[in-house]
Amino acid sequence: xxxxxxxxxxxxxxxxxxxxxxxxxxxISGAGVDALTEAAGMTHGxxxxxxxxKERLAEEALGHALVASGKTTAGAATLDQYISGYLSxxxxxxxxxxxxxxxxxxxxxxxxxxxxxxxxxGLRGMLRQLTGRMGAGLKQRQREEKALATLASLVGAxxxxxxxxxxxxxxxxLRATKKRLDT
Amino acid sequence: xxxxxxxxxxxxxxxxxxxxxxxxxxxISGAGVDALTEAAGMTHGxxxxxxxxKERLAEEALGHALVASGKTTAGAATLDQYISGYLSxxxxxxxxxxxxxxxxxxxxxxxxxxxxxxxxxGLRGMLRQLTGRMGAGLKQRQREEKALATLASLVGAxxxxxxxxxxxxxxxxLRATKKRLDT
DNA sequence: ATTATCTATAGATCTATAGATAATGC
DNA sequence: ATTATCTATAGATCTATAGATAATGC
Numbered sequence: 001x002x003x004x005x006x007x008x009x010x011x012x013x014x015x016x017x018x019x020x021x022x023x024x025x026x027x028i029s030g031a032g033v034d035a036l037t038e039a040a041g042m043t044h045g046x047x048x049x050x051x052x053x054k055e056r057l058a059e060e061a062l063g064h065a066l067v068a069s070g071k072t073t074a075g076a077a078t079l080d081q082y083i084s085g086y087l088s089x090x091x092x093x094x095x096x097x098x099x100x101x102x103x104x105x106x107x108x109x110x111x112x113x114x115x116x117x118x119x120x121x122g123l124r125g126m127l128r129q130l131t132g133r134m135g136a137g138l139k140q141r142q143r144e145e146k147a148l149a150t151l152a153s154l155v156g157a158x159x160x161x162x163x164x165x166x167x168x169x170x171x172x173x174l175r176a177t178k179k180r181l182d183t
Numbered sequence: 184x185x186x187x188x189x190x191x192x193x194x195x196x197x198x199x200x201x202x203x204x205x206x207x208x209x210x211i212s213g214a215g216v217d218a219l220t221e222a223a224g225m226t227h228g229x230x231x232x233x234x235x236x237k238e239r240l241a242e243e244a245l246g247h248a249l250v251a252s253g254k255t256t257a258g259a260a261t262l263d264q265y266i267s268g269y270l271s272x273x274x275x276x277x278x279x280x281x282x283x284x285x286x287x288x289x290x291x292x293x294x295x296x297x298x299x300x301x302x303x304x305g306l307r308g309m310l311r312q313l314t315g316r317m318g319a320g321l322k323q324r325q326r327e328e329k330a331l332a333t334l335a336s337l338v339g340a341x342x343x344x345x346x347x348x349x350x351x352x353x354x355x356x357l358r359a360t361k362k363r364l365d366t
Numbered sequence: 367a368t369t370a371t372c373t374a375t376a377g378a379t380c381t382a383t384a385g386a387t388a389a390t391g392c
Numbered sequence: 393a394t395t396a397t398c399t400a401t402a403g404a405t406c407t408a409t410a411g412a413t414a415a416t417g418c
Contacts, residue, residue, distance in 0.1 A: 054381065
C-alpha cells in the first residue's frame, strides 16, 4: 500500500539508520537486503523502491555513518581528546556506532565506485578534523602530514584491537598507540 | 577416483596456496568454496574430504599466508627495511601476496574462534619480528611497546592506502606514515 | 578394503523484479 | 493517476552431504 510522503521519507531514514549500523557490524557484503530492511521493520521490496539497489543503499548508509561519526568526533576539543576517544575500549567495543573507516576499510577496495568515493570523502573529512587540531607551531603542510600519519595509527590500532582474540593484547595495542601519539 | 597419498597431499597444498591468495583478495567470506577449489583445479567436493569445512580451510589458509608473509619480512635486515617494504606501493598493490593481517583484519571479529586464534598468533609473530629490530638501547618492555604502536601504524596505513579512490592520497598516506616512523 | 575425488543435489540465502494493493495527492 | 509497500518468485550462488567411481595400498 502507499504511504504519505512524510511517512516514506521517515521510512527511508529508518532504513538508512539501521543500515549504517548493520554494515559496520557485519560488513557491507555481510549485511543482506533482508536483514537491512527487516531491521527497519519493512520487507525487502521497499529497499528497491527507495534506493534502487543494495549498492546505492550501501553508499548512502556509509555516508550516513560517516556524518554521524564526524559529529561525534567534532565534539573533541583537543587532539588529545580526539585520540583518547578513538582509542578507548568503548569505541573498540561498539563497532556498530563507531568509526566507519575502521569498520569497513578492508572491504572497501572491493566495493563500487560510489562507495569508494563516499569512503574517500569521509576519510578526507577525518583528516580535516585532525589537521585542525595539530600544533599551531607547524606549517599547514606539516600539519596535514602529521594528520595522515595519525589517522593511519588510529585506524590500525582500532582494527587490530578488535581483531585479536586476547583482551590484554587488545588493550596493549590501544595503550601503546596512544602513548606513541602523545609524543 | 582415488589418487596416491603423495598426490593427495600435493592437492591439499595446491588448494591451500590458492586459498591463501584468494582469501586476501576477496576476503574470507567473499571467497566461495567453488572459487577456492576451482583455483586449485579441483571440484568443490574435494574440499570436504581434505578439510571438512570451509571454516577449517580458511583457518589453515590464513596460517599458510601468515607463514609465507613472515618469511618475506624476515628478509628485512633492519627496521627501516621492514617499514619501507611494508609501506611500499608494490605491497599496497599486491593484496593477494601481501600481509594477511592488513588484508583481513576488519572481518576477523566475525570469524570462527580457530581463525581468530590463528590470526592472533600471526600478529604476535609480526610483533616478535618488529621487537627484535627495535633500537638496542631500549628495555625489552619499551621495545615491545614500540613494536605494538609501529604495527598499528603499518597496518592502518596499508589498509587506508588500499581503500581510498585517489592514488595521490594513497601515496601520501604511505609517505607520511613512513616519515613518522623514521623519527 | 580403503579413500580421494567427482557428480548430483539439497536446502539456505542472496539480489532483484513483476504485479497486486491501497492510500495519497492531484 | 501516482506511488510506497508488500507478496511471490526468479535465478544465481552459497555451504554441505550422499553416493558413485576408480585407483591405491594392504
